[in-house]
Amino acid sequence: MSDPVLCVDNFPPVDNWPDPQPLTAKIEPEAYPLNSLPDTIREAVKEVAGFVKAPVPLVASSALAALSLACQAHIDVKRAEKLHGPVGLFLLTIADSGERKSTCDSFFTKVIRDYEAEQAEASKPVIEKYNADISAWEAKREGILSAIKSAGAKGSPTDELQNDLTQLQQDKPEPPRVPRLIYADATPEALTYGLAKTWPSAGVVSSEAGTVLGSHGMGKDSVMRNLAMLNQLWDGASLAIDRRTSESFTVQGARLTVVLQVQEPTLREFFNKSGALARGTGFLARFLVAWPASTQGFRPFTEAPANWPALAAFNQRLAAILSQPEPIDDDGALTPTMLDMSPEAKRAWMEYHDAIELELASGGELHDVRDVASKSADNAVRLAALFQMLEHGMNSPISQDNFGRAGNIAAWHLSEAKRFFGELALPVELADAVRLDNWLIEHCENKCTHTVGKSVALQYGPLRKKESIDAAIRELEELDRVQVRRDGKRITLLINPALLDFANAKAANPAKDGVI
Numbered sequence: 309m310s311d312p313v314l315c316v317d318n319f320p321p322v323d324n325w326p327d328p329q330p331l332t333a334k335i336e337p338e339a340y341p342l343n344s345l346p347d348t349i350r351e352a353v354k355e356v357a358g359f360v361k362a363p364v365p366l367v368a369s370s371a372l373a374a375l376s377l378a379c380q381a382h383i384d385v386k387r388a389e390k391l392h393g394p395v396g397l398f399l400l401t402i403a404d405s406g407e408r409k410s411t412c413d414s415f416f417t418k419v420i421r422d423y424e425a426e427q428a429e430a431s432k433p434v435i436e437k438y439n440a441d442i443s444a445w446e447a448k449r450e451g452i453l454s455a456i457k458s459a460g461a462k463g464s465p466t467d468e469l470q471n472d473l474t475q476l477q478q479d480k481p482e483p484p485r486v487p488r489l490i491y492a493d494a495t496p497e498a499l500t501y502g503l504a505k506t507w508p509s510a511g512v513v514s515s516e517a518g519t520v521l522g523s524h525g526m527g528k529d530s531v532m533r534n535l536a537m538l539n540q541l542w543d544g545a546s547l548a549i550d551r552r553t554s555e556s557f558t559v560q561g562a563r564l565t566v567v568l569q570v571q572e573p574t575l576r577e578f579f580n581k582s583g584a585l586a587r588g589t590g591f592l593a594r595f596l597v598a599w600p601a602s603t604q605g606f607r608p609f610t611e612a613p614a615n616w617p618a619l620a621a622f623n624q625r626l627a628a629i630l631s632q633p634e635p636i637d638d639d640g641a642l643t644p645t646m647l648d649m650s651p652e653a654k655r656a657w658m659e660y661h662d663a664i665e666l667e668l669a670s671g672g673e674l675h676d677v678r679d680v681a682s683k684s685a686d687n688a689v690r691l692a693a694l695f696q697m698l699e700h701g702m703n704s705p706i707s708q709d710n711f712g713r714a715g716n717i718a719a720w721h722l723s724e725a726k727r728f729f730g731e732l733a734l735p736v737e738l739a740d741a742v743r744l745d746n747w748l749i750e751h752c753e754n755k756c757t758h759t760v761g762k763s764v765a766l767q768y769g770p771l772r773k774k775e776s777i778d779a780a781i782r783e784l785e786e787l788d789r790v791q792v793r794r795d796g797k798r799i800t801l802l803i804n805p806a807l808l809d810f811a812n813a814k815a816a817n818p819a820k821d822g823v824i
Contacts, residue, residue, distance in 0.1 A: 328804045329787040331742050332734065335727040337601065340365045344716035346695050348625060349375065351618035356415050361607035362408040363600035365724075366569075369399045370409070371622070372596075373513065373567035374416035375694050377489055378626045380563040381509035381634045383702050384544070384644045385693040387657065387686075392646060394544040395690045395697075398566040400595040402575060402728065404602055409515045409569040417513060419623040420489055423630045431486045441481040448476055485640065496534045500549055503541075503562040508642045509634065511565035535591040538566065542594045561641025566595075579739065587729075593679040596687055596721040597728050625698060645702045647693050652708035657692075660715050661685040664722075680725040688718035741783035743770040745807075748790070752803050762792075762799040 342350055342364060349371050357367040376397040386392040403409060456469045487507045491499055492514050503510055540547055547559040570578075587593070635643045649657060664681050667674035674681040689706075691714035696706045734742065747769045752758055762777070771777040781801065784790040791802040 325804050325806060326788045328789045328806055331738065331745060331783075331787060331789070332731045335723075335730055337599070337727060338720060338723050340368065340598075340600075341716045341720050342368070344713045345371075346699055346710070346713060348618075348622050348698060349695075352416075352622035355613075355616060355618040356412060359610055359612055360408050360411050360415075361603055361610070362412050363403070363603050365598040365600040366401050366403060366407060366409055367412050369401050369567060369596070369598055370412040370416045372397060372691070372694070373399055373413070373511065373565055374420060374626060375698060376565040376690075377417075377420060377509075377511040378629045379694050379697045380565060380644075381642055382629065382632060382644055383647045383693055383697055385647050385689055385706070386649070387689055393686070394542070394563050394644075395647075395693045396542065396563050396565045397687070397690060397694075398538075398542055398595045399568070400592070400597050401567075401569045402572055402597070402599040403569050404571055404604070406604055407569070407602060413513055413515070413567070415619060416622075417490060419626045420511075420630065423627065424487055424489055427487045431484060434484045435486070438481055438484055442483075445476070445479070445481055449473070452476060485636070487634075496537055497549075500537065500547060500559050501557065503564070504549070504557045504559045504640070508559075508562040508636060508640055509564075510562075511567065513565075513567050515569045532589065535589045538564070539589060539591055539594065542566075560639065561637070561643065563642055563644070579734075587679060590679060590683075593683045594687075595725075596718070597680075597725040598721065599724050599728050629697065647696065647702060648705040649689070649692070649711065650705040650707055653692065653706045653711040656708055656711045656715065657685065657689055660688055660711075660718075674722075674726070677722075677726045677729050680729070681722060684718050684722045687721070688715045690714075691717055737779050737783060740771055740776050741780040744777065744780040745784055745789060748784075748801065748803055749807050752808055758803045758805055758808060759793075760801045760803070762801055765801060 342353065345353065345368065349368075353364065353368050353371050356371075357364050360367065376395065380394060380396040383395055384392055385395050401409065452469055452473045456466050456473070459466045459469060483505070485507055487509075488502060489507065489510055491502065491510055491512050494502070494512075499510065499512065537547060541559075541562060541564040544561075544563065546561075548556070549559065550556045635645070637643055664674060664684055666672065668678040668681055669675065688711070692706045692711040695710040695714055696704070699710070700707075744765070748760055748765065751760055751765075751769075762781070766772065766774070766777055769777070771780055781790065781792065785792060789804050789807060791804075793800045793802060
């Protein structure tokens with residue numbers, strides 16, 4: 309950046325311009341409703357946050373994800389007749405690298421990883437038997453195929469051999485199902501295959517969301533397929549996966565939890581590349597979003613406590629839930645117990661639903677995030693079902709108290725989503741204006757000027773299409789951030805000096821103009 313002292317004389321007086329209007333509305337974050345979490349979760353979150361010193365919403369998301377993953381195979385939730393579905397949560401935390409998300413996840417998922425290891429060890433004899441059975445089956449198949457080939461070469465009939473092959477195919481040993489619950493960097497194809505063939509309940513737990521949001525080389529068609537697949541799994545729908553070069557398969561009765569951390573620049577890039585896909589498909593609407601303030605710089609070292617009583621109590625409850633037999637039918641699909649709401653909880657849920665619905669209309673508080681808001685009542689009842697399972701098991705309906713707690717948590721995440729979509733996940737036209745605005749300011753401060761030729765901005769700036777830059781310039785003009793000067797075919801953009809540090813330095817030092 310150029311020296312403000314040397315650049316001051318290059319700028320017109322700031323007071324010759326109207327005040328620039330903000331491009332995005334700044335919404336102050338609300339405090340996380342920690343006291344709305346059930347005691348068992350709240351105390352564990354406080355205990356972990358006290359040591360790790362990560363943002364409380366980030367720690368709470370890790371705890372809720374572990375609860376979701378432990379419970380989702382056992383219960384579904386009923387909201388009304390013909391209106392029921394899974395309890396699995398999708399959670400998205402927007403946070404910088406170094407916020408200790410992986411550390412938080414490790415505290416709450418250890419009991420799940422221990423369960424996976426125990427099940428893998430217990431399944432070794434069954435796996436060894438399967439390996440022997442499939443080897444014998446493959447040998448028999450090769451024998452029949454060889455006999456068919458030999459008979460065909462001699463012109464002998466093969467009908468009986470073909471019948472034997474058909475019967476053998478029907479008797480092919482099925483691989484044993486061994487619980488695999490946690491996926492980190494698996495591709496969507498590997499995830500769906502695992503749900504169909506290995507275990508029908510899983511969680512994507514990742515501090516790097518690129519696998520889910522799409523890698524750098526992934527085209528829009530691939531992103532669309534991935535997002536649609538995850539949407540269907542959130543809904544509990546069946547998926548038919550057709551493959552050209554390998555076995556096709558169907559995912560049915562599967563349940564999924566997703567918990568992701570993504571850095572703000574990565575998310576911005578995702579929106580820039582995917583356009584309206586993530587929002588248009590309803591993918592991000594399904595997430596409980598958190599965008600907490602960083603705690604980096606405010607984390608003095610603390611010795612780990614000798615004991616973790618609250619975390620131990622939470623993990624002990626999750627272990628008890630995991631130890632219950634999963635309700636899996638002969639086709640490998642889950643058949644969870646349907647959890648009802650008590651009449652009082654049902655009334656509270658209806659009030660929550662209707663209060664949100666009133667704000668979805670044009671001019672309403674939630675109109676701009678109506679896609680997210682329309683899923684909030686669903687997320688609230690999922691949370692309520694998880695709280696009920698945690699505290700009372702699956703044999704009693706959801707209480708009014710647990711729905712009230714869940715409603716407070718869901719409403720906080722809705723306010724975070726409103727903040728997120730208002731400041732980060734912008735419509736394409738406004739996102740382009742933000743990118744151009746940032747580039748113009750940086751360019752002017754580096755070049756010690758407050759004017760930029762449109763041709764220069766088009767050649768070197770972030771928007772290389774004429775229609776895109778024209779729309780962005782109109783947006784910035786309306787907000788008094790730029791003015792447009794035309795001289796024949798030459799178009800020059802004048803940047804509002806109030807946006808530039810050098811011009812502000814001049815305003816703070818009027819002696820340069822001989823005022824004093």
